[in-house]
Amino acid sequence: MTFELSHFTAAVIFAACASTVFGITQRNTPRDMMRYGAYCFALFVGGVIVAAWVMWAIKH
Amino acid sequence: MANLQQTAAKGGEVSASSMAIIAPFAGWLLPGLGHFIQRKWIRGLLLMLAVFIMFFAGIGMQGKVYGFNTGDLLDILGFVGDVGSGMLYFIARTMDWGGGNIQRAVADYGTKYIVVAGLLNIIAAVDAHQIAIGKKS
Numbered sequence: 001m002t003f004e005l006s007h008f009t010a011a012v013i014f015a016a017c018a019s020t021v022f023g024i025t026q027r028n029t030p031r032d033m034m035r036y037g038a039y040c041f042a043l044f045v046g047g048v049i050v051a052a053w054v055m056w057a058i059k060h
Numbered sequence: 061m062a063n064l065q066q067t068a069a070k071g072g073e074v075s076a077s078s079m080a081i082i083a084p085f086a087g088w089l090l091p092g093l094g095h096f097i098q099r100k101w102i103r104g105l106l107l108m109l110a111v112f113i114m115f116f117a118g119i120g121m122q123g124k125v126y127g128f129n130t131g132d133l134l135d136i137l138g139f140v141g142d143v144g145s146g147m148l149y150f151i152a153r154t155m156d157w158g159g160g161n162i163q164r165a166v167a168d169y170g171t172k173y174i175v176v177a178g179l180l181n182i183i184a185a186v187d188a189h190q191i192a193i194g195k196k197s
Contacts, residue, residue, distance in 0.1 A: 003120045010169045013117060014176070017110040021180040024103050025187040028196055 008048070015044030076192065083192040087185035089146040094188025107184045114177035115148050118158075123170020125149065125158025138171070144178025 005013070023037025079098070087094020092108030095101075119125075126138040142149050152158050158174065161167040190196040 002122055005117075005121065005166055005169070007169075010121075010166065010173075013113070014173065017114045018176065018180060020106050020110040021183055024107060025183050 011048045012045060015041050015048075019044060076194070080189060080192040083188040084185040087188040088144070088181065091146065091148070091181045091184060094185055095191070098188065098191050100191065107181075107187075111145065111177050111181045111184065112148070114173050114180065115145055115152075118170040118173030118177060119152065121170030121173065122161040122164055122167040123158060123172070123174045124160030124167070125152045125174055127153065138175055141175035141178045144180075144182040145174070146181060149178065 019037045019041035022040045023033040023035075027033045027036045083094040083098060085094075086097055087107075090108075091111035092104035092106075095104030095107060124138075126135060126142050128139055129135050145152075152174075160171065187196065
């Protein structure tokens with residue numbers, strides 16, 4: 001069982017799983033859990049995109 | 061605490077103090093189990109899915125599963141993170157999964173996935189403890 005993921009796909013899967021755990025464990029109510037999970041996911045994926053553009057800018 | 065006291069009052073089998081020990085241990089051993097035994101079914105299922113997906117995605121990417129070692133500090137920390145997955149770690153070691161593959165860039169991601177799966181499971185186990193002692197509903 002092996003598979004090849006792109007960098008972005010790997011980052012999105014990582015973000016989804018980590019955000020799920022962070023959301024459930026760091027907040028008390030289901031509504032807050034979903035909001036915090038979505039917030040973490042957006043920060044993870046947004047951070048990846050920003051880092052990618054920064055690296056692109058450094059290279060060029 | 062309130063939930064456990066109610067359970068105990070209704071003739072439940074587990075007291076609050078024993079649940080505070082059993083829940084995190086069960087949660088560590090099998091991701092999500094610490095929440096299942098406290099009837100937090102959806103949370104337990106989501107935590108289980110998150111840890112399982114990360115762990116098996118890491119294995120699928122040919123990530124490395126660290127064995128016990130006293131060598132490089134990062135290897136020791138890798139082992140500590142991996143052990144956080146509980147039973148998944150022991151199954152992987154028993155089945156000889158996670159040999160690693162330095163020729164694939166994605167395999168390094170896999171190694172990190174496996175370590176993070178263990179660390180997330182430890183967070184989930186601590187959460188199960190917090191629920192058991194009544195700090196969280």
